[in-house]
Every structure is written in structure tokens, then in C-alpha cells.
Amino acid sequence: MKVRHFISLLDITGYEFRKLISRAIELKKHRDRNYYPFKGKVLAMIFEKSSTRTRVSFEAGMAQFGGSSMFLSPRDTQLGRGEPIEDSAKVISSMVDCVMLRTHSHEMVATFALNSRVPVINGLTDEQHPCQLLADMQTYFEKRGDIKGKTVAWIGDGNNMCHSYIHAAMLLDFHLHIACPDGYRPNQAIVEAAGDHVKFFAAPIEAARNADLLVTDVWASMGQEEEQKLRELAFKNYQITAEVMRAARPDALFMHCLPAHRGEEVAAEVIDGPQSVVFEEAENRLHAQKALLEFLIPGK
Template identity: 60%
Template sequence: MSARHFLSLMDCTPEELVSLIRRGTELKSLRNRGVLFEPLKNRVLGMIFEKASTRTRLSFEAGMIQLGGQAIFLSPRDTQLGRGEPIADAARVMSRMLDAVMIRTFAHSNLVEFAAHSRVPVINGLSDDLHPCQLLADMQTYLEHRGSITGKTVAWIGDGNNMCNSYIEAAQQFDFQLRVACPEGYEPNPEFLARAGDRVKVLRDPREAVAGAHLVTTDVWASMGQEDEIAERHKLFKPYKVDRALLDAAVADVLFLHCLPAHRGEEISEDLLDDPRAVAWDQAENRLHAQKALLEFLVEPAYHHA
């Protein structure tokens, strides 16, 4: 049997995604009640990081430990990958020793190539194209606070980056309408837009995008690797700052999400994360619970081998 991978939200059915985020809430409740639940005892997750990380590393590492397993942190500096070992070779070797591999990388093609040669599940911990694990946490957070997102309207404000691409896939899989407000030239990947069809609208005016929205979300103006573009981006993105007044244009019970880290005073106003409509801390915590649900789903439990 070939392993199931999670490189994109499209690797699961809509039903599987909904059951994953519901399971995330159940696992959260178990943890909050202090119930020990260790289905992945003796299972090992390898974590390859080519980009810096706080939440992704903590949530996967803590999640594996809480599920009874272990996680091994690998940076390119510590492995032969950083010295040019072919990805396919690394995948063949690592997947013989590990039970799953999580990769945070630049080119999405690296993930696809690794997965093609891996015997065990490969999880996208972020690529230049997509950040599907973050979307599981975002969808779990919306579900916990407001119920089903089906049929609702979501506004993405700012750069059409990997997070935006994942929101486009989420619109298809979770069945909501997405409006993307971005400056000209910073639209999301046209291939993702084409696949989503009329489920996604690209607008220039953030107020138009937010009007009547149930969920508003944004991200930093310059992602990792774009530091040299910061000055130029700041000029273009200034009108796309999300503040309390912009949220007032949405529905009364709108939720605001931010995948963090946030640059207060740039993409959000200084005080926005203190607004009761903002639930970014719950969202960040839900990375842990949603990914535990994902690991439980993908990694064969130890007791199958008893």
C-alpha cells in the first residue's frame, strides 16, 4: 500500500477534512482534561526545516510527544540534503527509518519529489505554494467559534502568497466564497484561481472584500525570502492594513485570523489582536490539535503491529 501524503488540502476529500478538524477539537478536549492518549507510541516523525519556524516546529514536535511518539528536528545544516544529496535518495533512506516526514521548504516541487520516493506519509509544513496545515487550524478555529463555514464569505486581505493559495483550496474543499483584496501584480497563483472558478473573486478594494464577510484574514506583507522587497511592498500594501474600522464593514460576529508572526502597525493595526473579534491565539494553539489529528490519520498506529 502506498503512503497517504498531505501536501495540499486537495489530498483529502472534503469529508476527511471536516472529520480532521472535528477530531482536532476532540483531541484538544482530551488534552484539556488531562487524558493520556498515545496511539503513536514508538512512532517517529522526521522534521526537515529549510525555513525558520516557531509554530510549525513546536506544534509537530509537541504533538508527536503528546501522541506517545517522538520527533527529530533536521535542518539542512545537519543533513546531507544541505550538501546536495538528491531529494529522491534522501527520501528513500529516511522513509525506511521514520514513520512520517514533515517538510518545510521553498520549492513545492521538493515536497512532490520527496513524497514520490517516500514509503511513509509526507506532510507539507509550508512551501512557497501552500501552507495546508495552517488551514486545518484556521478551519478548526472558525468551527469552534462560529460553527460550519459552509456557505460563508471569507476575505483575504494583502499578498496573494502561499497562505492565500491555501485559502483558495479551502474555499473549494470547505465550500465557502473567498474574496481576495490585493494590489495589482500581487494576485495569487493563476493556476489556483483557475481551479477555483467563481468561488474566488480578486478585488482591489479591501472594503469591498470585507463587506459582509464572516471571516477576515491577512498575513505579513513580505514573506520569508522577500526581505529585499520590503520598502516597495510597504508603499503598495499600505491601503491593505486591517484595522478595527475595516472589520466594522464585515458582519457583526466576524472573526479575524492571522497565521502569525504579525507585524503590528504594518498589515494589522497595533491594537487589532486585542480586539474581541480576533482569535489568533486560539488559531495558533489549534495548529497543535489539528496536526495531531492529521498525524493520527496518516501514521499507522503502533498497535497495528502488535
């Protein structure tokens, strides 16, 4: 049987995306204490970038399914001493049942997958963050139903989260309005592939008009701290404020992958307000990834 990987949302179909959301909601509502499909199975987690939600959700998910997980960093392995990715992939995948990587280079994850005999999951790269979109879309479906035909406003950096929102718009058939400063737009090839699912706006309030969901991310992502001051100037007018939220539909939701910087990309009254679902969104990382692990790991 061909090994399935989850390097990008585009590794699954729209139908499979909706099935994963449905299964995640089911797992969240009905946790069977006698259901241990991964007894004896091991997930290797390679972290080049630090994490809270990614590590806790994958470890907890494997434990709840009766399996185990191991945390690996470049400091703990030969990856940190220059061993080729291809060699590490062949060795590690011969001993575990699945591998999750959270790292800078998207190419590193793709190369690892090409040389792995077991499923490989992209826990985050500088280019994409597909696991977060599983949780975000689960949260929307729980709160408002299917997102097909709806409008999502992305305000801020055209980063890995923005790229995965573009992919989600393609798969789930929603409209994505993007407002970001010049010089910080998403990858043009990714935008072009999405066709008319994506539209750009000059100002956040224009992108947010009649939107069903508003989303943002930090101005400076991990590894960009040296750009903080420059980015503060570039993004100062790209905050989701109460005024921006009022431009959206009255029942619009606010999401953020966290951690958030109140007073920068989002006003405290928004992220802590009644339209914010950021903590349910964060919890859903657990349920969505359990559904993903079920989907990918054979021999359940």
C-alpha cells in the same frame, strides 16, 4: 496499503477535512493521558525555513501521542551538500514513520513524497501552507460552526496562505473575497481551478463587506526581506483596520497565521481586539496536526 501524503489541502476531500476538524476539536477538549498511539514511532522534521509554531506543535503533538521527533536542517544533513532529494527521501523514510518538511520549493516536497515509503506532510512551502488551514478552519468551526456558505475576506499578498485559502474554499464550499495589489495576485491556475468560489475586489473594505472572517498575512514573507521597502509601498492601502472590520458582519472573526507586524498588515486595535482569535488559532496548530498525524500514520 497506499501511503497518504498531505502536500496540499487537495490531497484530502471535503468530508475528510471536516472529519479532521471534528477530531481536532475532540482531541483539544478531551486529552486522554493514557492514549499513546504513536509509542515507538518517529517523525522526522526537515526545516529549510525556520519556525516557531510548526516546530513546537509537531514536536509537542508527537510527544503527547507517545512518539518522538527529530529536527533536521540542511546544515545537519547531506541535503545541504547536494544529495538528490530522491536519495534523501528513500533513506530517511526507511528509518522513520512520517516526514514533515518546511521549505521553499513546493516541488521539493512533492518529489520527496514520490520517493518516500511513509507519509509526507507539507509544513509550509512558498506555494502552499495547508497545515495552517487545518488550524484556521478548526478555529472557525469552534467559534461559529460550519463555514459552508460563509464569506471569507483575504486581504494582502496572494501568497502561500492565500493559495491554501482558495483550496479550503473549494473543499468546504465557502466564498473567498480577495483584495490584493496588482502584481501580487495569487497563482492564476490555482484561482481558475476554484471557479466561482473566488472573487477579486479593488479595495479591502469592499472585500470585507458582510464577511464572516477576515484574514491577512505579513507584507513580506520569509525570504522576501529584500523586497520590504517595495512591498511597503505596494501594500500600504491593504491593511485590516478597524474601519475594514466594521464593514464585515458584526460577529466577524479576525485571523492571522503569525508572526504579525502591527501597524503594517493589521492595526494593533484589530489583532489585539475582541474579534481577534489569533492565539487560539495558533494553539490549534497542535490539535489539528495531531488529528492529521492520526489520519496519516498507519498502525495506530
